[in-house]
Amino acid sequence: MAALFRLENSRDAAAIQRILRHLTDWLHAPQQAGLRRSFTEWLRRVLLPGRLPDITIPAMQELQEVDDMLAERVQEWYAEYERKGLQDGMRKGMAQGMEKGRCDEARRILLGLLTHRFGPVSPEVEAQLQEADVATLEAWTLRVLDARCPEDLFND
Structure with missing residues (x-):
């Protein structure tokens, strides 16, 4: 339950990832497959669309898939922020x-x-x-x- 509250209060994708990794480790046992799927479905349908409205959330069965998807997105976002930063810097430099x-x-x-x-x-x-x-x-x-x-x- 504490992980659920931490997820709801998370501010960014990196925080969600950290909590997901903890959840994945905690719910690794086969008898917890139903709980893993429930968390995964809740993440996919409720939390992620609210926190990350600009991305399409694919169908996923396991928490690890959510973690993998977020890791990929975070790398894309960092690359995009870096590209935008370079463009802004070049534009400002040219203007100056x-x-x-x-x-x-x-x-x-x-x-x-x-x-x-x-x-x-x-x-x-x-x-x-x-x-x-x-x-x-x-x-x-x-x-x-x-x-x-x-x-x-x-x-x-």
């Missing part, structure tokens, strides 16, 4: 790389315009350009036409 590229290009253009118009810029101006984001660099680029000196870009 593109943003950095846009920022570097905006900085390069603004520095070129400043140098063309005013000559070499001071280290202080270069430092401000290095710290600015793309939107700020683009706004400053528009101010180059009206600026009397590079420092005018930074005055709102």
Whole structure:
């Protein structure tokens, strides 16, 4: 009975697996075949559909089959989570790389315009350009036409 309550309170497939392994060991005797089948049927029809709604639960006769099915599913889920994590990481990395590229290009253009118009810029101006984001660099680029000196870009 305690195993039944632990199964009902389990949070994930790995916890269910641990309890199932304990149950399989505990109910291994041939005279407990009926109880094993009852547990298996309850797992298949009640517990697993409620805990794992996204998977189709095949017909099973023994607790070991449930354990095997869960072990296979858990491996598939880990592989899927890993794949999704890699995809998300790549997507975020590409977005960050593109943003950095846009920022570097905006900085390069603004520095070129400043140098063309005013000559070499001071280290202080270069430092401000290095710290600015793309939107700020683009706004400053528009101010180059009206600026009397590079420092005018930074005055709102």
